[in-house]
Amino acid sequence: MKRGILLLWAVAVVAASAWAQGTGYPITLVPPGKGPYEFPQGYQIPWDKIDMVVTEKLAANLYSLHGSVGLDPAHPDGAGGRVAVLFGPDGVLMVDTEDPQLAAKTLDAIRTFTNGPIKIVVNSHIHSDHTGGNAFFAKQGAVIYSQENLREEMVNPPYGSKPDAAGVPVSTYRYGSAGVAPGTPAVTIHMNGETVDFIPMMPSHTAGDTIVRFNKANVIYIEDFYRNFGYPFADHANGGSIKGMIEAVDLIQKLAGPDTTLIPGHGTLVTKKDLLGYRTMLVDILGKVQKLRDGGKSLNEVLAANLTAPYDATTLGDTQQSKDRFITEVYDEVKDFPPVVDGKRTMPRRVVPAR
Numbered sequence: 001m002k003r004g005i006l007l008l009w010a011v012a013v014v015a016a017s018a019w020a021q022g023t024g025y026p027i028t029l030v031p032p033g034k035g036p037y038e039f040p041q042g043y044q045i046p047w048d049k050i051d052m053v054v055t056e057k058l059a060a061n062l063y064s065l066h067g068s069v070g071l072d073p074a075h076p077d078g079a080g081g082r083v084a085v086l087f088g089p090d091g092v093l094m095v096d097t098e099d100p101q102l103a104a105k106t107l108d109a110i111r112t113f114t115n116g117p118i119k120i121v122v123n124s125h126i127h128s129d130h131t132g133g134n135a136f137f138a139k140q141g142a143v144i145y146s147q148e149n150l151r152e153e154m155v156n157p158p159y160g161s162k163p164d165a166a167g168v169p170v171s172t173y174r175y176g177s178a179g180v181a182p183g184t185p186a187v188t189i190h191m192n193g194e195t196v197d198f199i200p201m202m203p204s205h206t207a208g209d210t211i212v213r214f215n216k217a218n219v220i221y222i223e224d225f226y227r228n229f230g231y232p233f234a235d236h237a238n239g240g241s242i243k244g245m246i247e248a249v250d251l252i253q254k255l256a257g258p259d260t261t262l263i264p265g266h267g268t269l270v271t272k273k274d275l276l277g278y279r280t281m282l283v284d285i286l287g288k289v290q291k292l293r294d295g296g297k298s299l300n301e302v303l304a305a306n307l308t309a310p311y312d313a314t315t316l317g318d319t320q321q322s323k324d325r326f327i328t329e330v331y332d333e334v335k336d337f338p339p340v341v342d343g344k345r346t347m348p349r350r351v352v353p354a355r
């Protein structure tokens with residue numbers, strides 16, 4: 001009798017936790033930091049102090065990893081760029097490879113849950129916090145995939161130095177091929193019972209963006225065209241654009257279901273409805289900057305107008321640098337917005353960013 005009650009109790013506990021979490025996923029183990037953060041002048045990132053840990057479980061065989069909170073001034077909410085890892089008997093598929101200084105720690109973190117061979121890496125975009133570990137993981141045996149534009153950005157960088165040639169993607173695809181609708185997967189990988197689509201994006205965060213859809217888990221890694229820590233960042237030097245980010249948000253509205261988990265490269269997990277407020281802000285700021293610029297205002301005058309003020313209270317990480325970068329990009333875009341040629345726009349080159 002006692003045993004029967006215990007068993008019933010155990011069943012009830014399991015049922016309650018399953019109910020509380022729906023399918024049980026996503027499970028956030030370590031939430032991103034919220035700040036505010038301050039770093040003294042001349043601060044150097046203490047790479048040796050940064051840990052790579054599993055921060056979210058998206059499915060039984062799909063985890064996401066991120067670096068420690070509060071140590072990386074570019075991303076104090078979680079050091080580096082988030083890495084998604086699909087694992088199982090067929091080996092490991094990774095989305096992005098972190099900063100070069102964190103690559104070995106990323107592998108160590110992966111080895112806490114799988115011993116499978118590292119087979120495939122797909123890069124969501126060029127920035128070093130997403131591709132810096134490429135050469136390291138290529139040496140583990142990974143074949144690296146990306147948009148052709150990303151490969152081009154890596155081989156002929158518009159700023160910074162060329163990375164290790166071993167980390168240059170070897171399998172590439174394009175956005176905007178004739179007759180191919182936006183949102184169409186360029187590559188589909190069947191692995192570990194999952195179907196993974198690499199979907200090239202329009203020039204948005206950069207001109208070489210890819211989102212990665214895990215169909216069975218109902219998860220899309222949406223990289224950095226959306227962020228919920230700091231103001232939007234379109235890397236003009238690498239062909240990104242704020243207007244392209246609006247197109248990217250609109251495409252996600254079509255590709256994602258209401259319950260699809262979206263993984264930004266930084267910040268918290270979201271669903272597609274969370275992107276709508278971001279879209280509204282982009283449209284609002286574009287309209288206001290357009291009006292001021294049409295009225296002959298200089299960049300300094302537009303920056304002084306403090307157009308982001310209505311959003312500051314609800315934007316985490318709203319530093320002056322993050323605001324000014326955003327407004328400067330919009331200011332440049334509202335005057336001369338070039339057409340897409342070969343999946344790329346030749347954008348104004350005023351802003352030389354860090355990640």
Ligand SMILES: [Zn+2]
Binds near residue numbers: 125127205224265355
């Ligand atoms: Zn980025």
